[in-house]
Amino acid sequence: MVTCRSPFRRAATAALAAVAMTFVPSSAFAQSGWLPTSWFTPTQADPKAMFPLAEQDGPWLVLATTFRGEGARDDARRLVQELRTKHALKAYTHEKSFDYTGSPQGLGLNPDGSAKKMRYANSEQVVEVAVLIGDFASFDDPRGQKLLARVKQLHPEALTAGGGRSQSFADFRRMVGLDRAAGKGPLHLAFVIPNPLLPEDYFARQRVDRFVVDMNADVTHSLLDCPGAYSVRVATFTGAGTFDQKAIESSEETLPNDSRLVEAAEQAHRLTETLRRAGWQAWEFHDRESSIVCVGTFDEVRIRQPDGSTTLHPEAARIIRELGPDPARLAAGSVLPRSIDGILLDVSPKPIGVPRLPANQKF
Numbered sequence: 001m002v003t004c005r006s007p008f009r010r011a012a013t014a015a016l017a018a019v020a021m022t023f024v025p026s027s028a029f030a031q032s033g034w035l036p037t038s039w040f041t042p043t044q045a046d047p048k049a050m051f052p053l054a055e056q057d058g059p060w061l062v063l064a065t066t067f068r069g070e071g072a073r074d075d076a077r078r079l080v081q082e083l084r085t086k087h088a089l090k091a092y093t094h095e096k097s098f099d100y101t102g103s104p105q106g107l108g109l110n111p112d113g114s115a116k117k118m119r120y121a122n123s124e125q126v127v128e129v130a131v132l133i134g135d136f137a138s139f140d141d142p143r144g145q146k147l148l149a150r151v152k153q154l155h156p157e158a159l160t161a162g163g164g165r166s167q168s169f170a171d172f173r174r175m176v177g178l179d180r181a182a183g184k185g186p187l188h189l190a191f192v193i194p195n196p197l198l199p200e201d202y203f204a205r206q207r208v209d210r211f212v213v214d215m216n217a218d219v220t221h222s223l224l225d226c227p228g229a230y231s232v233r234v235a236t237f238t239g240a241g242t243f244d245q246k247a248i249e250s251s252e253e254t255l256p257n258d259s260r261l262v263e264a265a266e267q268a269h270r271l272t273e274t275l276r277r278a279g280w281q282a283w284e285f286h287d288r289e290s291s292i293v294c295v296g297t298f299d300e301v302r303i304r305q306p307d308g309s310t311t312l313h314p315e316a317a318r319i320i321r322e323l324g325p326d327p328a329r330l331a332a333g334s335v336l337p338r339s340i341d342g343i344l345l346d347v348s349p350k351p352i353g354v355p356r357l358p359a360n361q362k363f
Contacts, residue, residue: 051080052308053092053132055300058195060139061132062148064091064187065159068128076129078158083133087154089147094130094196095308132193139192152188159186197310199301199353208287208355215286221272223285226354228297231283232319234349235271235293237264265291267343274341280323285355294352295319301351313351320349 050073053061064083067075076093083091133151136144208216208224216222223231268284268291275282275295283294296319302310312320321327323345325335337347 048077049081050077050093050095051084051091052304053094053195053197054304055195055197055302057092057197058135059198060136060141060144060192060194061092061134062144062151062190063193064131064133064151064190066128066130069126072127072129075158076131079131079156082156082158083131086157089133089151090135091131091133094132096128096130097126136192139194144192148190148192151190153185154187155185156187197302199351208357212287212355213357215288219269219284219286221276221283223283223292223294223354224357226283226294226297229299229354230297230301230313230316230351231294231354232296232316232323232349233292233294233346233352234275234319234323235268235343235345236290237267237292238290261289261291267291268293271340271343271345274343278340280319294354295323295349297354316351324349 064079067073073093073095076095080091080093083089134144134147136147138144213224216224265286268286271293272282272284275293280295281297283297285292285294296315298313298315301313301316303313304310311317323338325337325347335347338345
């Protein structure tokens with residue numbers, strides 16, 4: 001048995017004797033926008049503004065409707081303008097383009113062995129513009145469900161008084177029989193969706209419990225203290241296995257000899273301190289299976305450009321470039337991770353979501 005001396009070892013040992021883990025549902029985390037919009041006087045919106053959706057909006061919204069083809073942008077803009085000015089709703093547009101002019105590869109091969117080529121029934125380029133409303137913490141956020149019920153009952157003039165000239169809206173009305181269904185608004189098929197601009201791992205982001213919080217309690221530069229929503233993971237240290245709860249029940253000050261998890265934690269701590277001395281904003285984080293080191297803090301992974309495209313956050317790109325594998329060696333075909341203070345960094349640094357604390361938990 002090994003006697004614990006470092007602060008992390010003491011914290012980890014105490015945490016391992018704690019109660020079993022409890023995960024917190026996403027609905028427990030508060031979001032901005034808690035004041036009712038009815039408290040504020042609607043502001044005059046720029047008649048040409050599209051109010052494009054951004055990554056920081058949401059993360060859950062009500063999808064009111066979608067416009068497609070010719071006139072889609074104008075229809076969406078009119079509806080967003082009306083929702084914002086007349087109904088005091090935080091509405092956005094989200095545009096996507098689809099190219100059906102190419103020749104996609106089909107299944108199977110031709111008799112001569114060449115790949116089969118297919119063509120679309122309607123060869124065209126199509127623009128779809130969705131109209132979304134709100135900023136809600138989760139799918140079942142009471143505010144979101146209340147707004148959804150309200151939106152379903154709306155009869156926007158943009159859709160009922162000479163509006164709705166795009167192809168999809170006309171098809172939509174015919175499909176659901178709105179021209180014949182009395183009492184049903186043109187948005188009665190609205191539903192709640194996640195923000196389509198969020199990273200794929202957003203809703204799978206780790207939420208730490210009391211057990212892991214205690215493991216990180218004595219860490220000076222804990223990732224749990226990172227003020228941003230994202231950071232870049234630059235190093236990962238994995239133990240041989242998780243701590244064995246039964247192996248430490250006899251003493252709070254001892255750990256199994258064969259556990260490498262403590263060694264992984266100490267490497268992460270050493271690397272964090274080294275990076276901090278070199279001017280990097282480094283963070284460390286320890287859980288039951290591994291320790292990681294992250295660098296940087298930012299609220300968005302990707303930045304929207306004026307042309308509508310998105311690019312990786314400049315600071316995240318710089319961290320990946322300077323702490324990732326040497327570009328010259330990569331060009332020569334050698335994929336070797338960088339080494340700092342004798343510690344190897346990850347071969348592929350990547351942005352990750354900052355772990356969240358349990359509800360009502362202060363770190």
